[in-house]
Amino acid sequence: MARENVTIGTLSFKFTKDAKQLFREMLGRYRNSQDLNEEDSEHLRYLLERHPEAQEKIGCGIKRFCKAPTDQGTSCFWLEREDGSTTDFSYITCVDSKRKSLYQEFAEACREAVREELQKAKKNHFEAHGDSDGKLVCEMSREKIAPYESHLDHKKPMTFQVIVRTFIAANCIDIKSEMLSIAGDAQFVTTFVDKDMEKRFQDYHRGVADLRIIKPRANLSLGGSERITKSKNPVRLKVKNGA
Missing domain, CATH: 3.10.450.40 (Nuclear Transport Factor 2; Chain: A,)
Incomplete structure (x- = not known):
């Protein structure tokens, strides 16, 4: 096999x-x-x-x-x-699914739509709040971590999965393949062809995401037992006026 x-x-x-x-x-x-x-x-x-x-x-x-x-x-x-x-x-x-479902493709396009903004927000957060060694405290383990050993986490209850699902439900979206990019040479991720849809998701994500810096996989150590509390040092996404 x-x-x-x-x-x-x-x-x-x-x-x-x-x-x-x-x-x-x-x-x-x-x-x-x-x-x-x-x-x-x-x-x-x-x-x-x-x-x-x-x-x-x-x-x-x-x-x-x-x-x-x-x-x-x-x-x-x-x-x-x-x-x-x-x-x-x-x-x-x-x-046994041999290919990604349309839902998975849509979720992947959503993640790609906010990837650059999240990377920039993480970089800016470390620059603004890091100590003399450029490290921040993991909100879960309380260890000091550097940017390369950290993860920008969507905090419960608005995990990235939930954000995608609620965006679809709130906008009554019937996912169509025409909304998404067609796989081609050197294209490794699905993106939005529908740029209005892409912008709507970016705006929605910006409004509901609760982001924090944690050590990779630290949230898995608690399984489903993590209590829902406010982030101690939330990572901010800039609101784009008139965008």
């Missing part, structure tokens, strides 16, 4: 079978009608983005995940949307 690296959010696997085993074991840990905990739910959010019908499955936004039976006498993952509607989905279908 050829090696196929699979990345699902913060999880990495050498083979698709390893990813399937993890989610199969996750499903097995729950009783029918039992809600998933916050950490497992976050992994499922990333997993669901791989589904060929991700946008339709997610709909107006996900309220919760649970395990429930199917008409075939088996059990699978289900989700309840913010409007109370429900649907099931197969973790196998998600893992």
